[in-house]
Amino acid sequence: MSGSPQPTTLKPVQRVVLLLIAVGLAVGLLLLRGGIQSESPLEQLAKQSPDPEVALANGRPTILEFYADWCQVCREMAPAMLDLERSTENRLNVVLVNVDNPRWTDLVDRYDVNGIPQLNLFGADGEPRGRSIGLRQPDELQAISQALIKNQPLPTLRGIGTVSNLPDETLNGRSLASASPRSHG
Numbered sequence: 001m002s003g004s005p006q007p008t009t010l011k012p013v014q015r016v017v018l019l020l021i022a023v024g025l026a027v028g029l030l031l032l033r034g035g036i037q038s039e040s041p042l043e044q045l046a047k048q049s050p051d052p053e054v055a056l057a058n059g060r061p062t063i064l065e066f067y068a069d070w071c072q073v074c075r076e077m078a079p080a081m082l083d084l085e086r087s088t089e090n091r092l093n094v095v096l097v098n099v100d101n102p103r104w105t106d107l108v109d110r111y112d113v114n115g116i117p118q119l120n121l122f123g124a125d126g127e128p129r130g131r132s133i134g135l136r137q138p139d140e141l142q143a144i145s146q147a148l149i150k151n152q153p154l155p156t157l158r159g160i161g162t163v164s165n166l167p168d169e170t171l172n173g174r175s176l177a178s179a180s181p182r183s184h185g
Contacts, residue, residue: 041079045094045096046096056093061121062092063092063094063148064095064111065118066111066113066117067096067099069098069100070100073117080136080138114133115133117136118131119131119133121148123148124148132160140157
C-alpha cells in the first residue's frame with residue numbers, strides 16, 4: 001500500500017501559526033461587526049433618544065417615531081433614521097417611542113398611532129406639522145428633515161399629511177374641540 005497517502009501530522013510551529021491565524025480572523029470579524037456589544041441601528045437610536053417632552057420644548061424641530069422592536073419595516077428604516085439623526089445633530093431631534101412600552105401609552109393615544117412606523121413631525125415651536133405612516137426612503141427622510149429645519153412646507157409625498165389645529169367651534173351644537181378620531185357621537 002505504498003500508493004495511499006500517509007496522514008501528516010502538524011509540527012508544533014504549524015499548529016501555533018494556524019491558531020494565530022484563527023484568532024486573528026475571529027478578532028477581525030468581531031471588529032468588523034461592531035464589537036462584542038454590537039447594537040442594531042434601531043437599538044442605538046432608542047438608547048440615545050431624548051425624552052419626547054424635552055425634545056418638543058428645546059427649540060428644535062422634532063421627528064417623533066413610533067416603532068416596535070418586532071416591526072420589520074421599522075428595522076429596515078432604522079439605518080436611514082440613524083444617519084438622519086447624525087447628519088442633523090443639534091438642528092433636529094429624532095425621538096423614538098416604543099409602542100410596546102407601557103410608559104408611552106399616553107403618547108400612543110395622544111397621537112392616535114394606528115400603524116408603525118409612524119412619524120409625527122413638529123416644528124421648532126413644538127407644534128405639530130404633519131405625520132407619516134409607513135416606510136420612508138433615505139431621500140424622503142432628508143427632504144422631510146430639511147423642510148422642518150428650514151421651517152418650510154413639508155414635501156408632497158404619498159402617506160404624509162399635514163396637521164392643522166381646529167378652532168374651538170361648534171357644529172350642530174356640539175363642540176369640535178371635544179371630537180376625536182375615535183369618537184362616533
